[in-house]
Amino acid sequence: MEDGTSKEPSYCTGTDDDQARQWDVREDCEVRHILDRVADKWSLLVIALLDRRTMRFSELRRTIDGVSQRMLTVTLRQLERDGLVKRTVYPTVPPRVDYELTSLGISLHEVINSLVIWTEAHQQEISTARSEYDRRATEETQLQPTAR
Amino acid sequence: MEDGTSKEPSYCTGTDDDQARQWDVREDCEVRHILDRVADKWSLLVIALLDRRTMRFSELRRTIDGVSQRMLTVTLRQLERDGLVKRTVYPTVPPRVDYELTSLGISLHEVINSLVIWTEAHQQEISTARSEYDRRATEETQLQPTAR
DNA sequence: CAGTATCCCTTTTGATACTG
DNA sequence: CAGTATCAAAAGGGATACTG
Numbered sequence: 001m002e003d004g005t006s007k008e009p010s011y012c013t014g015t016d017d018d019q020a021r022q023w024d025v026r027e028d029c030e031v032r033h034i035l036d037r038v039a040d041k042w043s044l045l046v047i048a049l050l051d052r053r054t055m056r057f058s059e060l061r062r063t064i065d066g067v068s069q070r071m072l073t074v075t076l077r078q079l080e081r082d083g084l085v086k087r088t089v090y091p092t093v094p095p096r097v098d099y100e101l102t103s104l105g106i107s108l109h110e111v112i113n114s115l116v117i118w119t120e121a122h123q124q125e126i127s128t129a130r131s132e133y134d135r136r137a138t139e140e141t142q143l144q145p146t147a148r
Numbered sequence: 149m150e151d152g153t154s155k156e157p158s159y160c161t162g163t164d165d166d167q168a169r170q171w172d173v174r175e176d177c178e179v180r181h182i183l184d185r186v187a188d189k190w191s192l193l194v195i196a197l198l199d200r201r202t203m204r205f206s207e208l209r210r211t212i213d214g215v216s217q218r219m220l221t222v223t224l225r226q227l228e229r230d231g232l233v234k235r236t237v238y239p240t241v242p243p244r245v246d247y248e249l250t251s252l253g254i255s256l257h258e259v260i261n262s263l264v265i266w267t268e269a270h271q272q273e274i275s276t277a278r279s280e281y282d283r284r285a286t287e288e289t290q291l292q293p294t295a296r
Numbered sequence: 297c298a299g300t301a302t303c304c305c306t307t308t309t310g311a312t313a314c315t316g
Numbered sequence: 317c318a319g320t321a322t323c324a325a326a327a328g329g330g331a332t333a334c335t336g
Contacts, residue, residue, distance in 0.1 A: 023264060025193060027214035030271045031264070032193075038267065039187040057298055065174050068330055073299065083277025094297040095336080104273055111266045118259045119182045125252055126182055129231025205318055216310055221319065242317040243316080 037082060038108065042067060042075040047105060047112050050085065054100035084108060185230060186256065190215060190223040195232065195253060195260050202236075202248035232256060 024031050037043060045064050049055065055063075061072055076099060079085040084105035090096040101109055174180070185191060193212050197203065203211070209220055224247060227233040232253035238244040249257055 023196070023268065025197070025212050030275060031267050034267045034271055034274055035192060035264070036189055038263065039189060039192050041184055041187065044183060044187055061298095069299075070301095070331090071329065074329095081278055081281040082274050083281075084274075089298090092297095093336085095299080097298060104270060104277070107270070108266060111263050114262065115186065115259050116179070116183070118256060119179050119186065122252060122255070123178045123182055126230050126232075127178065129252070130229055133229040133231075209318095217319075218311090219309065222309095237318090240317095241316085243319080245318060 034082075037078060038112075040075070040078075042071055043079060044112060044115075046072075046075055046079060046099075047084065047101065047109050048116055050099060050101045050105070051109060051113075052101075054088075054098045057097050057099070060099065079105070182230075185226060186260075188223070188226075190219055191227060192260060192263075194220075194223055194227060194247075195249070195257050196264055198233065198247060198249045198253070199257060199261070200249075202246045205245050205247070208247065227253070 026032070042064070045067075046060065049060065049063060057072070057076075060076075061067060061069060064072070067075075076085060076087065080087050083102055086100050086102050086105075088098045088100075090098070190212070193215075194208065197208065197211060205220070205224075208224075209215060209217060212220070215223075224233060224235065228235050231250055234248050234250050234253075236246045236248075238246070
């Protein structure tokens with residue numbers, strides 16, 4: 001039991017792939033689980049904010065508009081569990097807890113950041129596409145295809 | 149109304165930033181909305197799969213393990229609306245619908261892909277971190293801090 | 297301050313049935 | 317085949333109260 005695999009999902013680093021770049025898509029695949037975590041609304045924001053500096057709980061809470069105390073706690077616990085964030089408790093009173101990225105977290109941050117940058121760069125295009133889609137959808141609803 | 153901004157959230161391309169790399173975190177910010185879309189479980193998988201080739205609806209459905217017909221439809225509609233995916237209907241019977249990335253979708257794909265690759269590369273590390281976290285958590289529960 | 301615990305409402309999602 | 321519509325189940329998330 002030294003490698004402690006109790007109920008881990010299957011690893012599918014793709015050795016049995018018939019297609020060149022066909023990765024795992026199996027639901028029980030570890031990669032799917034991790035992507036779900038990484039592609040989480042709050043996780044994304046926390047990781048993006050912990051760029052190079054530590055932040056206190058309350059600081060994160062204040063900075064991330066709209067996050068509840070509960071969700072921030074839950075998110076930080078998950079990130080800590082995944083080894084992406086390091087949590088440091090100072091046994092003072094009142095308590096003080098610092099959060100910072102681990103080296104693993106930093107490497108993920110770089111990827112996340114390119115996603116944020118992409119989004120910032122293309123937000124106008126997406127917005128325009130949405131407007132056009134909605135306009136077209138409206139038109140089609142207006143003039144019923146089946147002649148009156 | 150040519151630039152058709154009806155109720156779009158505020159654009160915060162960061163001109164008023166006091167800190168160097170402090171991006172928008174406002175809840176009503178367009179970037180937040182787009183990230184929520186992009187960082188979606190099914191969106192991520194669809195975009196990752198539509199790499200360079202078109203796929204039919206049923207093909208996507210079969211390939212993505214665990215997706216329901218409804219969720220795949222919803223996801224594809226959102227992606228189409230955002231201008232990331234192009235939907236082509238062939239008026240044959242039975243109908244045939246092809247999906248492919250737009251140029252905008254391709255540019256996002258590159259970013260998404262680096263995320264998938266990162267995840268594949270670090271899944272073992274994360275898995276280990278989780279095991280250790282859980283082990284520590286169990287230990288602390290076993291031996292109650294308050295004697296006896 | 298930084299949580300944890302609880303209740304409860306909202307949104308998301310899956311299953312099922314029906315249609316062009 | 318590729319959807320749409322509907323309903324019920326489940327998860328997500330907020331508000332509040334309490335604690336070391």
